[in-house]
Amino acid sequence: EAGVAQSPRYKIIEKRQSVAFWCNPISGHATLYWYQQILGQGPKLLIQFQNNGVVDDSQLPKDRFSAERLKGVDSTLKIQPAKLEDSAVYLCASGASTSGRNTGELFFGEGSRLTVL
Amino acid sequence: AQSVTQPDIHITVSEGASLELRCNYSYGATPYLFWYVQSPGQGLQLLLKYFSGDTLVQGIKGFEAEFKRSQSSFNLRKPSVHWSDAAEYFCAVELNYGGSQGNLIFGKGTKLSVKP
Numbered sequence: 001e002a003g004v005a006q007s008p009r010y011k012i013i014e015k016r017q018s019v020a021f022w023c024n025p026i027s028g029h030a031t032l033y034w035y036q037q038i039l040g041q042g043p044k045l046l047i048q049f050q051n052n053g054v055v056d057d058s059q060l061p062k063d064r065f066s067a068e069r070l071k072g073v074d075s076t077l078k079i080q081p082a083k084l085e086d087s088a089v090y091l092c093a094s095g096a097s098t099s100g101r102n103t104g105e106l107f108f109g110e111g112s113r114l115t116v117l
Numbered sequence: 118a119q120s121v122t123q124p125d126i127h128i129t130v131s132e133g134a135s136l137e138l139r140c141n142y143s144y145g146a147t148p149y150l151f152w153y154v155q156s157p158g159q160g161l162q163l164l165l166k167y168f169s170g171d172t173l174v175q176g177i178k179g180f181e182a183e184f185k186r187s188q189s190s191f192n193l194r195k196p197s198v199h200w201s202d203a204a205e206y207f208c209a210v211e212l213n214y215g216g217s218q219g220n221l222i223f224g225k226g227t228k229l230s231v232k233p
Binding site: 040041042105 | 221
């Protein structure tokens with residue numbers, strides 16, 4: 001079974017530039033998550049999708065971050081314009097529903113490391 | 118507010134020694150608890166989970182964890198550590214309200230180093 005795929009693995013940009021990250025979840029997983037992991041901290045949820053609808057984006061800085069999951073499969077996370085504090089690893093995860101309920105049993109991709117100079 | 122505390126930032130143990138990583142949580146309802154492991158340059162992998170029932174749960178790679186409601190703790194243990202266990206370990210609690218099932222709040226992690 002193929003895992004969660006993310007690209008690019010690494011990206012270096014100047015502040016105020018834009019960047020986009022792509023994620024392809026495990027086939028059949030309805031739920032997709034984007035987490036931000038700053039060095040020395042645990043992952044923090046940015047946005048949760050259920051199929052192609054947003055379930056929770058309360059912690060997404062909407063003035064600069066956007067995300068979409070067209071057709072309920074792969075997803076793109078965009079940052080525009082980037083700030084220095086956006087330097088982090090962006091982790092995509094997907095999860096299956098069990099008995100109609102989402103669980104915290106998530107499958108993570110390897111992450112996309114962003115450096116903002 | 119819900120939170121997870123991992124008091125130890127970095128722990129070093131000798132290969133073959135036992136291991137205990139501490140985790141305390143703050144959550145108003147019955148928690149769903151998890152331990153994930155992250156090797157360098159990799160994503161997170163689920164080690165084990167607690168939803169209900171037996172408070173001692175077994176996971177992959179020989180790990181186990183014990184849920185203690187009175188202490189709001191969910192400590193991870195392994196009787197004999199292998200060099201390949203060197204990684205960062207994250208404890209997490211699941212938010213479970215409305216449609217936000219499956220959302221995890223993570224602790225800051227404990228980095229485990231293993232001495233030969």
